[in-house]
Amino acid sequence: MFDIPTVLTADELLDKAFLKASKVEHRGATRLDTVKQTNISKVKSASDIIVTKMGRYVKTFPSIDRLSPFYSELIDVTIGRDKLKKSLGAMDWCRGSVARVARQAVRDMGASRSLERIDSLRKSSYGRMSSFVKQVENELVFLGAARDTMRKFPTIDSAIPTIVIAGAPNVGKSQLVGLISSVKPRVAVYPFTTHEVSVGVFERKYLRYQVIDTPGLLDRPFSERNAIELRAVLALKHLAHAIVFVLDLSETCGYTVAQQNNLLSDLRAEFGAIHIIEVENKVDIMVSKSDRMKVSALTGAGVPELVDALVALLKPQEPL
Ligand SMILES: Nc1nc2c(ncn2[C@@H]2O[C@H](COP(=O)(O)OP(=O)(O)OP(=O)(O)O)[C@@H](O)[C@H]2O)c(=O)[nH]1
Ligand SMILES: [Mg+2]
Numbered sequence: 001m002f003d004i005p006t007v008l009t010a011d012e013l014l015d016k017a018f019l020k021a022s023k024v025e026h027r028g029a030t031r032l033d034t035v036k037q038t039n040i041s042k043v044k045s046a047s048d049i050i051v052t053k054m055g056r057y058v059k060t061f062p063s064i065d066r067l068s069p070f071y072s073e074l075i076d077v078t079i080g081r082d083k084l085k086k087s088l089g090a091m092d093w094c095r096g097s098v099a100r101v102a103r104q105a106v107r108d109m110g111a112s113r114s115l116e117r118i119d120s121l122r123k124s125s126y127g128r129m130s131s132f133v134k135q136v137e138n139e140l141v142f143l144g145a146a147r148d149t150m151r152k153f154p155t156i157d158s159a160i161p162t163i164v165i166a167g168a169p170n171v172g173k174s175q176l177v178g179l180i181s182s183v184k185p186r187v188a189v190y191p192f193t194t195h196e197v198s199v200g201v202f203e204r205k206y207l208r209y210q211v212i213d214t215p216g217l218l219d220r221p222f223s224e225r226n227a228i229e230l231r232a233v234l235a236l237k238h239l240a241h242a243i244v245f246v247l248d249l250s251e252t253c254g255y256t257v258a259q260q261n262n263l264l265s266d267l268r269a270e271f272g273a274i275h276i277i278e279v280e281n282k283v284d285i286m287v288s289k290s291d292r293m294k295v296s297a298l299t300g301a302g303v304p305e306l307v308d309a310l311v312a313l314l315k316p317q318e319p320l
Pocket of ligand 2: 173174175213215
């Protein structure tokens with residue numbers, strides 16, 4: 001989802017820049033000319049590397065204000081929106097400063113006729129460039145970590161109708177998702193959990209729907225979660241157009257009906273505005289007299305009706 005290049009540390013970046021610069025050579029008509037052109041090229045080459053690399057970081061990190069609410073919330077919880085903005089701002093400041101130092105050194109070297117002076121101008125420009133890069137050392141480390149975090153975000157298309165599957169552990173969520181979605185689900189780690197979310201897709205009348213299986217996310221009382229984890233979980237609110245809450249009245253899942261109902265009220269309280277469809281699974285074992293939808297993810301009974309209900313509920317979208 002977020003294809004951000006590796007972010008180098010300050011030392012790595014400087015090593016790279018100066019190593020490249022050390023290899024630059026120019027032959028002029030005179031010794032002065034040779035020394036001058038060589039040193040000018042070295043300074044340009046070192047500064048180019050720093051300016052270009054940092055420019056790429058700034059460009060490839062997404063602009064948080066333009067991201068969908070889901071991803072901007074995830075970034076805020078996992079990385080910190082303000083800190084990310086500030087670090088990217090520091091990159092811009094550093095590139096500008098490095099470029100300015102290089103331009104000045106190039107001008108001064110061009111005007112000089114002393115070999116020693118040219119050499120010392122190059123050295124002092126190197127020193128100043130290094131000092132600017134060192135000043136954003138922490139920001140580079142921060143961006144490196146942010147990049148690693150963001151690469152693990154699940155890829156979810158916020159533009160198509162999305163169904164989130166919730167329910168206690170073992171009630172049959174994954175099996176149901178497997179039946180509903182025709183495309184093999186993509187799996188990704190969700191921030192703050194060791195669990196994965198899997199995202200499946202199905203089509204109906206040329207329209208696409210997305211189904212998110214949420215192991216470890218929407219299967220525990222919210223009171224057991226710390227504030228940050230809770231925010232990460234609630235970020236799903238921005239995506240879900242409907243929630244399917246799967247119940248297992250047979251209790252073969254290992255959770256009582258009362259426990260499952262508590263979870264459902266938790267969910268209702270937190271995801272208030274989103275339509276929650278309650279579905280009783282495992283009807284091959286046990287059927288109740290309730291008027292909830294009833295399915296068996298094992299035999300497939302009731303699943304087409306559930307899909308019909310979801311399709312009818314979700315907002316119409318543009319054809320593919
Ligand atoms: N008899 C019966 N068993 C089912 C049905 N649906 C799922 N199961 C079984 O229930 C167990 C759990 O199913 P999963 O789909 O893994 O349940 P889950 O809710 O995804 O579980 P977690 O991801 O651990 O929360 C598996 O052994 C399934 O074979 C059903 O309709 N009938
Ligand atoms: Mg599962």
